[in-house]
Amino acid sequence: MPLLEIKNLVVEFETASGRFRAVDGVSLSVSEREVLAIVGESGSGKSVSMLAVMGLLPPSAMVTADAMLFNGVDLQTLTAADRRKIIGKDIAMIFQEPMASLNPCFTVGFQIEEVLRVHMGLDRAARRARAVELMTLVGIPTPAERLSSYPHQMSGGQCQRVMIAIAIACNPKLLIADEPTTALDVTIQKQILDLLVGLQAKYGMGLIMITHNMGVVAETADRVIVQYKGRKMEEADVLSLFAAPRSNYTRALLSALPENATGNRLPTIADIIGDKPFEEVS
Template structure:
């Protein structure tokens, strides 16, 4: 079997706070192959972005990252020096952030920022970097690319700025792109354009793509596999078609039930409560205070992971056709 581009096993990220350590990511596993699109979904506070920032090495000093395996190809990202990591990040692995206006430096033109990435990783002359920058802006659908390269970020719209971020990510022809909610700050029409652009570029170049999103509709249309996270934990991993047809974790089922196109009554279903933080984490299953199937066991005993046939659900009673199962079913 071909080795995945990105391989993560038991990834955890713990932050030091004034109230004690807080585990923002707890036991995440993920493989991403060349040409594959994997979606990571979950509410805000589920640790989606933090997990991928750990891969990029962009977390603050207060974060402690640990994993049984965190590898890009045959390179162990945990043991790389800062200098060695910088050769990979931005070249082989690129990230598109969700807020382009806060990710682009307001003091420099977009052309300077695109060329800066190439200067750090590619052996190109100044003229070659300029030519490549023009090609990139044209590739992502920005008109008059030569003129736009001279613009500052505040002179561009949100959609244009996000296209510049995508151009920067593509500048060094990466093998893996992490897109962190790349359409959150954009209106619906521009969202569709940006997603279509990302998918087209991904198919044409064959890069692996990790898409962090809240939009289950986007997930259904684009991804091959879906990782569902809740309160820092990976609670389900399934192929996209299987996940939408038969979700195995109650949280996944509740997310899908809340989709407008699945609602049957006058009121849109919702999940009561909020994602637990540092001070209100339950002793057992982290979803138990919000789960309609929760028992005393769920509230007091942390669950173990079910079999692959049940979506690797982190649940005492994973669902099958909407019905909770005893764990013997998974053995």
């Protein structure tokens, strides 16, 4: 049985121009110890899909699904209180912008310990010890001293590591990483990806990696879902996707990578496809 299984997810927002469908009938699943990558252009509904699972969309969002099963339990049937017991503990998410996600008014140690207090009920000494352990695990030097630092006193890479520490604090069964290497330099990107994959393998978590970086997909994923305008265009194992993409959108996406450029101009997806409609394949 999959760890997470979503069937026909639809997310809509009311706008001044009418109802906008950000996610249009997406279905997916991920199992324990599996890395699933969700790729596509900005605005393709990748993050919105996962925020719907987390229950973190604003009240204006209209979320429906035939099923949204986690460990066999439909998240849609749970009360808000019961869902909060799962979100942050069994399902955790690393957000795109660590400097925006961390609270600038509290130390990073307080923010890590708060998760442990709410979800695990640890006393102060146990929380402190676990926080030091987590900071060590994610590779932050002098972890005991850095617990008293505020987010602005740490680099972008260190803040991303703190976000990972918060996410894995309760040993989640499923970890969702939303563009975990955004705005980081290439060296730090590699370190963060290695850290995530290492933690996933060590703890046997399911990992959903949201990204538009096909290099990240090639390095980390077992299976890939390609999204465009809220719809799933293609799903395949990572080797098949790169060797023989079936959707013309996926082919265009791969052809638009910088390493595939010819001449002095980087081709766009529109250059490659022209006016042809994108084909969805199951």
